[in-house]
Amino acid sequence: MKNNYTTKGRSLLFSMVFSCLLPLFTHAVQELQIHGLITDTSGHPLAGVHVMVEATKKGVVSNFDGSYSITASTGDTLVFSALGFVRQTVTIKNGTAVNVQLEEDITQLDTVTLNAGYYTVKDRERTGSIAKIAAKTIEQQPVNNPMAAMQGHLAGVNIVQTTGVPGGGYQIDIRGKNFINGGTDPLFIVDGVPYGGQSLESTLVSSGINRGNVSPLNAIDPLDIERIEVLKDADATAIYGSRGANGVVLITTKKGRAGKTKVSASLSTTIGQVPRFMELMNTQQYLEVAREGVVNDGFGAFLENPAFDFIWPSLKTWDQNRYTDWQKELIGGTACRNKVQVSVSGGTVQTQFLVSGNYQKETTVFPGDGNYQRMSGRSHLTHHSKDERFTISLSTNYSIEDNKLPRQDFTVLAYRLQPNAPALYHENGDLNWEDSTWDNPLASLEQKYRAQSNTFIAQMNLSYSLTNNLELRSNFGYTNNQMESYRVFPSKARRPNLNLDASSSSFDINTSSRDSWIIEPQLNWKQQYGALAINVLLGSTFQKQSEQNLVQTARGFSSNSLLFNLSAARTIEVFRDNNSDYNYQAVFGRVNLNYRDKYILNLTGRRDGSSRFGPGKQFGNFGAVGLAWLFSEEGLFQNSAFLSFGKLRGSYGITGSDNIGDYRFLSTYSITGFDYNGVSALEPTGVFNPNFGWESNKKLEVALELGFFNDAIRLNTAWYQNRSSNQLIGMPLAGTTGFNSLVANFDATVENTGLEIDFRTTNIQSKHFNWSSTFNLTVPKNKLVRFPDLENSAFANRYRIGEALTSVPLYQSLGVDPDTGLYQFEDYNNDGNISALDDKQWFEDLAPEFYGGLGNTLSYKNLSLDLFFQFKKQKAFNYLNAGAMVGFRQNAPIQLFDRWQNPGDSNPIQRASGLARYPGVSEAEGFQRESNAAVSDASFIRLRNVSLTYKVPKSLSKGFDMNLYLQGQNLFVITNYEGPDPEQASFEILPPLRQVTLGLQLNF
Template sequence: MKTIYKKLLILLLLLPFSILAQNTVGGTVLDKVSGQPIPGVNVNVQGAANGVSTDFDGKYLLSNVKKGDKVVFSYIGYKNTVVDYVAQKSLNVSLEEDANQLKEVVIQVGYGTVKKKDATGAVTVLTTKDFNKGPVTSADQMIQGKVAGLQIINGGGSPGEGATIRIRSGSSLSANNDPLYVIDGVPVAAGGVEGSRNPLSTINQNNIESISVLKDASATAIYGSRASNGVIIITTKKGKAGDLQVNYNGNFQVSEITNKVDALSSTQFRDFVTANGNAAQIALMGAADTDWQDEIYRTAIGTDHNISLSGGSDNIVYRASVGYANLNGILKRDNMERTTLGVGVTGNFLDNHLKIELNNNTSVINSNYSDRGAIGSAIRFDPTQVVRNPDGTFFQWYTSATEINQLAGRNPLSLIEQQNNYGTSYRSIGNIQTEYKMHFLPELKAVANFGYDELSGRSFGNTDANYLNGLSGSGYNNSYERTQSRSNKLMDLFLNYNKKVEAINTVFDVTGGYSYQDFREFYNSSNFEFQTKNTTSPPSFPSRINLQSFFARTNITIADKYLLTLSYRRDGTSRFTETNRWANFPAVALAWKLNEENFLKDVSAISTLKIRGGWGITGQQDIGVSYPSIPLYLASNTAAQYQFGSDFYTTYRPQPYNSNLKWEQTTTVNAGLDFGFVNNRITGSVDLYERTTEDLLLYTQNPSFFGFSNYDNYNVGTIENKGIEIAAEVIPVRNDDFEWRIGGNITFQDSKITKLTTTQPNTPGINIGGYEGATGNTIQNHQVGYAPSSFYVYEQAYGVDGKPLDGVYIDRNKDGLITQQDKYRFHKPAADVFYGFNTSVTYKNFDMGMNWRGSWGNYNYNNVDSSKGSFNNILIRNTDLSNGVENLLETGFRSNDTKRFESDYYIQDASFIRLDNVSVGYTFNQKENSTSLVKLTLSAQNVLVITKYEGLDPEISGGIDGNLYPRPITFTLGLNVNF
């Protein structure tokens, strides 16, 4: 007992000295280059369990530090710093960026994340520093031209205009070719609703933190049936622990039209009619000099404002934002007004074993849609006529003093001023996700994600009482209303096990789960005709689609050198019958980090060198209709009611269906190389891919004996896509004051139909691509051995002077006649090559950047010239005159038959180079250790286009150039304030 007592006494005497020897040290961690504090830096004693993280101001307080200890400061993207503790009162540290770690960006993949260095698939991730600058209103505009294999073509210059987005050129002929969008874990629909514009513009671009683009099947197969066209994962910004941070980001925009269609001027028009018209037509000309395009376009003003609040404690962080944009289009009266609300809260509980995350992004968009018919009318309307009559009414063509000429064109400005078209749409995307790490097995976590995507929209409008001067036949006071709603509910339940087995130096990351997604849609419309007092409401009914899936994925990393990814998904859809309802989508990928091998590890010039290979199958069932494989009867309209006595009964008509429909399946093989040299001052990747889509879903012609419908959905054939993608970035200069970056990407692609089984024998293929000027005719064709949507045309004959001969075409089959059998496939709308180039320079507080984009090998059908480029376009009748384009003076075309419209003369090279954006910014000096920020930015969008194409703009989705809403040049002054 005495011995024990003595030992306790000695321990008590030594305790104060022990306490005195263990100190508490604090300080601030800053970025070595910018001097800004770094939140979230891990600070710990080497070899000990105690550690803390810096707060939002970069400050920390670390206890139980003894003299002689080594204090380690570590943070993703920075080199670890180790400091010897010799009883200093404070340790202030500046961390240096680690180029190797900066490339180890965390990538969002299906149901998880992976570091860039450990990715086995073809994946590109962009963060805020990579996004395009300037007047951006949607997610697609932020990454346009930035990703190899990703092509984005805006639909026109209207504010919030939608875009055609293709990853590796799409995989289908008539099924949906849009990629799958996943926003904060919720797969959402790419389509909009009545009254909406670009569906992606419903997400405030200021709230987006990163965008991951998944391109090959090994990366996308975990999403199964919805990933044949790639996946775009959008992650919104989250809060960070620390004091309240307030950020304002706003801009002021001015837009101007830069290019107009070459319509005949009043002088050219007057000379033409005088030389070629008869007396009645000459007498119709007026004395005015009106440029109708000038009359409908304007200088457009717009503003965009966003305020966000963020902060939180160690356990709960939050971020909330409110945005408001009011953007005018260059077409008069065109306007989009958008209000957005974003909220995100993340909480960690039970000693970080339980994580709960809530996200919501809501938007309300109100639109005033100008009648786009005014764009075509401004080209076609007589330039010798006045805008308004002496009594103030709009000039129009009449057949009598009280009757409007129904065959004549309309005054372009009257279409804008006297027709009202409005739209309002609401969208809310949100989810609540819980993650629980098992207390008894922390490597195992259970995840439950419940999400939704709710859209509703309404479009409505009317014509003014004085429309077309209130004459009979004008349709004045008519009105319409259309409403639509879409609902998308999601439930994901999965387990994840992540464990490193030290004995074999191998990491296992295993995920498995179940997904349930339910889609519902309703559409209704009504039209009111004022003069007859009739209201028509076509019958409508709700539709529903259900997707259910089981999925699994295993990532195995051996010695941080050899990577294996295995994934599997089994999908079921309500679109198909029970026999074909379920399909399996497996994938496998391998990667080898050569730079981690001993024979390269000590080669300082090589920072990263990884080869990748992958194979996988994905599916497609999105063909635009909800019940394509089961028999249905739909209610007919009121005109088809059956009368029995004095009562009228609604009749029902059968709908076409195909009970043999099955999954369209795409098999992808991908080989890739990721590289980084000279401490990752030179980085990039190369990918080669081949995709084969079988059982193509196509909406095509029925046999002649089929009584329900002329068209239906079928599985008809096979298409092959091949390509090479190259992306690189070089940092020629980087020091404390100056940094210069050069980046670019280029994609070579080729698509070909290899099998096509149509329902009509002895046909030349499947005709598509309607155009203006010849109702019911087409200009494109699907056929085996050719690219999809190849132009199908007559070969134009030319004279010795090089000019096209009117009505003369090459007899290609030598039968002495010019018939359909003489048509041939001539070029295609898809580019052989498309590319992007960007460069940025930062010098102290100044920064400058520019982005170029282009394509080669794509062709357009110039439907503006073909529909308005002949003598008969102007001199049609003796009761009215129409204008044409200058091209008719060059060709002298007089005929208006189908062959002229379908001449290869109008297929034009649309290759281009576009300077998308130029921006210059200045960041005002900040106080030391302060997160406050004030930055001014001046940018210009759509600055320059270099092309041989003769139309308004060479960048046309689908290759048929009608009356495109012109893309303006936009100047933007932006202000960013953070405090």
């Protein structure tokens, strides 16, 4: 019995094991290695497509050439998915080769994920106002600075280039100027790390070229950028608290993708020129008004006096028939920029990497060998654990900038130098001083200016999924920006008759640095309860920024060859020696509720702590609420062939500002730059006042987003109102107090309102030909709503209730008095005198009345063409603001030739004056420069960008991806403005250049 039982038991055990192993054996036998190629409808390979076995959830990612390989079984279903393409499923039947062609999903493309800073959100589900510009648009523009690539493309974002000099800065405001004494600079975030957008340059060193505005954003190569998002309303910016009062600019750089290792190279050459020259008086016209001015001043007899030869050589000793177009001589050159960039990227599903480097060199349109160089290297590494719970990403960016320019911007000389001025050089090549009768403009080439910057940005992000619904994350960032700039003024750069030696030479040097680190731990929880999705984010911020700035001037050298050696100077004066620390701490949170994918509530809050306020005032609370209703998901519209998307959203919240500088609540002192008995002197610059606190910016927005005909037409409109109060203003103090001003909170309110329209259409979409258009329009309005007792304050002659902060008070010009030939002005108080306090009652707003852009993209097979027009309706100061009278020892615009000459004349320009000795002539000219006559229409339509790209067939490129492109920037401007550039509106600074680029892009 025992043996029989044992035998039966063994048989039973064997049967059980066999029955358990049979399915596994059968499955193993049926497993197949599936492979294939994934392409789009045009046959181009698609990399990064996720291929997943639906039953096992195992997946791979397609390689750079679109190929993939995955283990599956007969009867399994493969799921192919990629952002921007329709999800596709394929059931495995017979064979191991499965090739798939994915179709573009227009709806999905319009609902891409947006970066909102601490979280991401789908475009269709966002409750806040977020504008975006993608890498494709950025790459089509031959620009050095990310802000240049944004100009005109984003509604509510107004960007102006301040100079055409390489390495120069930009002014940016997002939805207007909010604070009376504050700037408009937004918060810049680069890959999650705050980045100081303020220049480290000193105006004491750079005057004449960059005006102390060397943009730190030049360190970021636009070709390295994946996308830029701009956060505008309270819902989008409140999570940044006080730092988001003026908006937030999020810059995301490119990262590696899983797939075959990819090598990309880009080479380009750009040439640039000044696009517009002013029409100035020629030699005979200039000499006519100059002689007339001397006679009008009662010094006509001196024209025959030999002693007058040296005082006014252009009328006496210089060639009276000579003519030089100084615009062509001084700013009429051709700037050249050569640029090369190489990147290597790739990786597996778990680990992706990217390494890139670039170099560029750009010359100027000025005479001489001035140039700007930039070298940078960047790396990014992302790794996911096999179970995808742990993720780490590391990125670094290091750049070196070397800007060597003449100390002086030649633009102002190009407009003012007398047309019969002597030749620049003698025949032997030496500078021509014409017997010391003039200051040769090229002498400034000896006055060297150089700015060297080193920028390092490092970021690390760690995340770990504690559960499927709970993620712990932390962001670490560090930035270091160093700048050293100098200007040299050697004695040989001055007229020989001054008999100066090296003891009169000077060397000014600015040494500045800015360090910042940030740590942001975060906890993210999400849960689905039936039709309700909940997403909760909690986090905190710890940030510290340190800045050092030292400005010195050395004088009295024994030799010009020792100018760069401070120890060789007789005297060294310290004009500025600042060391400041800024500490910032915060806690923040976000709760997002999404019911049935059509009712969305977003709550954000932040408590900020800033070292810029005194005890008891250091913390502020900020928050916002955002709502969205996707009414296109209602049953009434779900099957509509006309309306494919509809969303109504709104937001309200409060952000703050501590943008007043460091230590303003303390008593502060500065070095005067002068010695007192050999001891450096200090002077008080700030008075103790711990009572001022946070500025407040209340933001309201209502928006409607619509999509028609399967989103072939998208129309987004938004109305906003921002009210900024509790203004931090430097209240002027009497000189007897020993201080210039006292920082305090004023119960003043500034209001910004506006309408934004963003319109996008897909006009034609076929196999070979595609055409799409974009249009954006912003209609802003700024005004001072409240300022108690303004009329009795120190700001009475600067601001007015109901007027914009960008409005300037002006005299009201009444033209030229036909009897005296002098400008006349409205005497508002009828006291018989014209004064700034009582008679500057005419206000002109110099901010745009509206602005926007219009773009079109057309492609036919391998050829694509992009055109983008920028437009603005605005007013600006005209040539009269730079000079409203002729007769001085300088040239002038041809419009000033139409001057008063005899009693009874009704010409628009007052009488000529050479020495300003006629009674009242100088005062009248000064009043006219600050009158409404000096403001005119500066509206324009600019062809900002043209890009023509040809994708070379692989049969010709030997299997490589090769693109040839021709790009143009600032090609022409349609405007009635009589000046160099209607947007910059300056007669002293080099205008933005017209640029044409030829380039080649290769992918291996």
